[in-house]
Amino acid sequence: LSLASGVPAPKIVFVKDKEGKPEVAGPPEACGLVFSVTNTDGLAMTAVGRASILGLDAEPKGRRVEMRAVSRYFHPEEKLALAGLSDAAAMQNLLALWTLKEAFAKALGKGLSLSLAKTLFSVDPDGRVAVSFAPDLGQDPGAWTFTLFQPTPDHLAALAVRSPAKPAVRLLDLSGQPDLVEP
DSSP, X not given: OHHHHOOOGGGOEEEEOTTSXXXXXXXXXXXXXXXXXEEETTEEEEEEESXXXXXXXXXXXXXXXXXXXXXXXXXXHHHHHHXXXXXXXHHHHHHHHHHHHHHHHHHHTOGGGSOGGGEEEEEOTTOOEEEEEXXXXXXXXXXXXXXXXXXXXXXXXXXXXXXXXXXXXXXXXXXXXXXXXXX
Protein backbone atom coordinates (compact mmCIF):
# COMPACT_ATOMS: atom_id res chain seq x y z
CA LEU A 1 0.00 0.00 0.00
CA SER A 2 2.90 2.28 0.77
CA LEU A 3 4.48 1.63 -2.63
CA ALA A 4 1.18 2.18 -4.46
CA SER A 5 0.26 5.39 -2.62
CA GLY A 6 3.62 6.94 -1.78
CA VAL A 7 2.46 7.22 1.85
CA PRO A 8 4.77 5.79 4.53
CA ALA A 9 3.24 2.60 5.92
CA PRO A 10 2.83 3.83 9.53
CA LYS A 11 0.69 6.75 8.29
CA ILE A 12 -1.89 4.61 6.48
CA VAL A 13 -5.14 4.39 8.48
CA PHE A 14 -7.46 1.37 8.33
CA VAL A 15 -11.10 0.80 9.27
CA LYS A 16 -13.37 -2.22 8.87
CA ASP A 17 -16.21 -2.20 6.35
CA LYS A 18 -19.70 -3.50 7.21
CA GLU A 19 -18.53 -7.09 6.59
CA GLY A 20 -15.47 -6.65 8.82
CA LYS A 21 -13.00 -6.49 5.94
CA PRO A 22 -10.20 -3.93 6.50
CA GLU A 23 -10.08 -0.96 4.14
CA VAL A 24 -7.93 2.14 3.76
CA ALA A 25 -9.40 5.26 5.43
CA GLY A 26 -6.55 7.71 5.01
CA PRO A 27 -4.60 9.77 4.35
CA PRO A 28 -6.19 11.09 1.14
CA GLU A 29 -3.30 9.89 -1.06
CA ALA A 30 -4.01 6.30 0.02
CA CYS A 31 -7.80 6.49 -0.09
CA GLY A 32 -9.31 4.58 -2.97
CA LEU A 33 -6.76 1.81 -2.75
CA VAL A 34 -8.22 -1.65 -2.19
CA PHE A 35 -6.23 -4.68 -1.14
CA SER A 36 -6.39 -8.35 -0.32
CA VAL A 37 -3.87 -10.49 1.54
CA THR A 38 -3.28 -14.23 1.38
CA ASN A 39 -0.72 -16.55 2.88
CA THR A 40 -0.11 -20.26 2.67
CA ASP A 41 2.79 -22.66 3.11
CA GLY A 42 5.88 -20.84 1.82
CA LEU A 43 4.09 -17.84 0.29
CA ALA A 44 2.59 -14.50 1.34
CA MET A 45 1.01 -12.16 -1.22
CA THR A 46 -0.86 -8.86 -1.32
CA ALA A 47 -2.94 -7.53 -4.20
CA VAL A 48 -3.37 -3.74 -4.38
CA GLY A 49 -5.45 -1.77 -6.83
CA ARG A 50 -7.99 0.95 -7.44
CA ALA A 51 -10.78 -1.40 -8.53
CA SER A 52 -14.06 -1.29 -6.67
CA ILE A 53 -13.14 -4.55 -4.89
CA LEU A 54 -10.63 -7.35 -5.25
CA GLY A 55 -9.78 -10.65 -3.61
CA LEU A 56 -6.67 -12.81 -3.70
CA ASP A 57 -6.13 -16.44 -2.72
CA ALA A 58 -3.18 -18.80 -3.05
CA GLU A 59 -2.76 -22.48 -2.32
CA PRO A 60 0.13 -24.94 -2.47
CA LYS A 61 -0.18 -26.96 -5.67
CA GLY A 62 -0.01 -30.20 -3.69
CA ARG A 63 -2.96 -29.28 -1.48
CA ARG A 64 -5.80 -31.77 -1.59
CA VAL A 65 -9.28 -30.29 -1.35
CA GLU A 66 -11.49 -32.41 0.89
CA MET A 67 -14.52 -34.06 -0.69
CA ARG A 68 -16.88 -32.55 1.91
CA ALA A 69 -15.78 -29.12 0.64
CA VAL A 70 -16.74 -30.21 -2.87
CA SER A 71 -20.18 -31.34 -1.76
CA ARG A 72 -20.79 -28.12 0.19
CA TYR A 73 -19.13 -25.39 -1.88
CA PHE A 74 -19.23 -26.60 -5.49
CA HIS A 75 -21.97 -26.02 -8.04
CA PRO A 76 -23.62 -29.22 -9.41
CA GLU A 77 -22.18 -28.51 -12.89
CA GLU A 78 -18.67 -28.17 -11.40
CA LYS A 79 -19.09 -31.52 -9.64
CA LEU A 80 -20.24 -33.13 -12.90
CA ALA A 81 -17.28 -31.71 -14.84
CA LEU A 82 -14.82 -32.94 -12.19
CA ALA A 83 -16.36 -36.43 -12.17
CA GLY A 84 -15.49 -36.83 -15.85
CA LEU A 85 -11.76 -36.25 -15.34
CA SER A 86 -8.88 -38.53 -14.39
CA ASP A 87 -7.86 -38.32 -10.73
CA ALA A 88 -4.82 -36.13 -11.46
CA ALA A 89 -6.76 -33.75 -13.73
CA ALA A 90 -9.66 -33.63 -11.28
CA MET A 91 -7.36 -32.63 -8.40
CA GLN A 92 -5.68 -29.96 -10.53
CA ASN A 93 -9.04 -28.51 -11.63
CA LEU A 94 -10.47 -28.85 -8.14
CA LEU A 95 -7.65 -26.73 -6.71
CA ALA A 96 -8.11 -24.11 -9.45
CA LEU A 97 -11.86 -23.89 -8.81
CA TRP A 98 -11.37 -23.73 -5.04
CA THR A 99 -8.79 -20.95 -5.35
CA LEU A 100 -11.13 -18.95 -7.62
CA LYS A 101 -14.02 -19.38 -5.19
CA GLU A 102 -11.89 -18.28 -2.24
CA ALA A 103 -10.65 -15.19 -4.12
CA PHE A 104 -14.27 -14.26 -4.94
CA ALA A 105 -15.38 -14.75 -1.32
CA LYS A 106 -12.46 -12.65 -0.07
CA ALA A 107 -13.30 -9.89 -2.55
CA LEU A 108 -16.81 -9.68 -1.13
CA GLY A 109 -15.49 -9.86 2.43
CA LYS A 110 -17.74 -12.82 3.17
CA GLY A 111 -15.28 -15.69 3.48
CA LEU A 112 -16.82 -19.14 3.62
CA SER A 113 -20.14 -17.74 4.86
CA LEU A 114 -20.87 -16.98 1.20
CA SER A 115 -22.86 -19.70 -0.56
CA LEU A 116 -20.06 -20.69 -2.94
CA ALA A 117 -22.20 -23.42 -4.52
CA LYS A 118 -24.06 -20.51 -6.17
CA THR A 119 -20.93 -19.68 -8.17
CA LEU A 120 -20.10 -21.66 -11.30
CA PHE A 121 -16.52 -21.44 -12.53
CA SER A 122 -14.85 -23.13 -15.47
CA VAL A 123 -11.30 -22.89 -16.73
CA ASP A 124 -10.49 -23.64 -20.35
CA PRO A 125 -7.23 -25.36 -21.44
CA ASP A 126 -5.63 -21.93 -22.03
CA GLY A 127 -6.39 -20.85 -18.47
CA ARG A 128 -9.24 -18.47 -19.32
CA VAL A 129 -11.83 -18.33 -16.56
CA ALA A 130 -15.60 -18.19 -17.12
CA VAL A 131 -18.05 -17.56 -14.30
CA SER A 132 -21.76 -17.33 -13.65
CA PHE A 133 -23.60 -16.51 -10.45
CA ALA A 134 -27.00 -17.45 -9.08
CA PRO A 135 -29.29 -14.39 -9.35
CA ASP A 136 -29.69 -14.10 -5.57
CA LEU A 137 -25.95 -13.35 -5.20
CA GLY A 138 -26.63 -10.00 -6.90
CA GLN A 139 -23.41 -10.10 -8.93
CA ASP A 140 -22.98 -9.40 -12.64
CA PRO A 141 -20.44 -11.86 -14.12
CA GLY A 142 -19.51 -9.27 -16.76
CA ALA A 143 -18.30 -6.89 -14.05
CA TRP A 144 -15.72 -9.40 -12.79
CA THR A 145 -12.31 -10.45 -14.05
CA PHE A 146 -10.76 -13.65 -12.66
CA THR A 147 -7.12 -14.51 -13.22
CA LEU A 148 -5.37 -17.77 -12.32
CA PHE A 149 -1.58 -17.68 -12.12
CA GLN A 150 1.44 -19.42 -10.61
CA PRO A 151 3.39 -17.00 -8.41
CA THR A 152 5.94 -19.77 -7.77
CA PRO A 153 6.38 -23.24 -9.26
CA ASP A 154 4.80 -24.67 -6.08
CA HIS A 155 1.73 -22.41 -5.77
CA LEU A 156 -1.49 -21.58 -7.59
CA ALA A 157 -3.15 -18.19 -7.06
CA ALA A 158 -6.37 -16.53 -8.14
CA LEU A 159 -7.23 -12.85 -8.32
CA ALA A 160 -10.86 -11.70 -8.43
CA VAL A 161 -11.47 -8.08 -9.47
CA ARG A 162 -14.78 -6.25 -9.81
CA SER A 163 -14.11 -3.19 -11.90
CA PRO A 164 -15.77 -1.35 -14.80
CA ALA A 165 -12.62 -1.86 -16.89
CA LYS A 166 -10.51 -4.98 -17.36
CA PRO A 167 -7.69 -4.63 -14.85
CA ALA A 168 -4.02 -4.70 -15.72
CA VAL A 169 -2.30 -7.28 -13.53
CA ARG A 170 1.41 -7.21 -12.81
CA LEU A 171 3.39 -9.25 -10.34
CA LEU A 172 6.13 -7.69 -8.25
CA ASP A 173 8.51 -9.79 -6.19
CA LEU A 174 9.28 -7.69 -3.14
CA SER A 175 10.97 -10.44 -1.17
CA GLY A 176 14.38 -8.83 -1.63
CA GLN A 177 13.19 -5.29 -0.85
CA PRO A 178 14.28 -3.46 2.30
CA ASP A 179 11.73 -3.10 5.07
CA LEU A 180 9.15 -0.53 3.94
CA VAL A 181 8.10 0.45 7.45
CA GLU A 182 9.90 3.53 8.65
CA PRO A 183 11.10 3.49 12.27
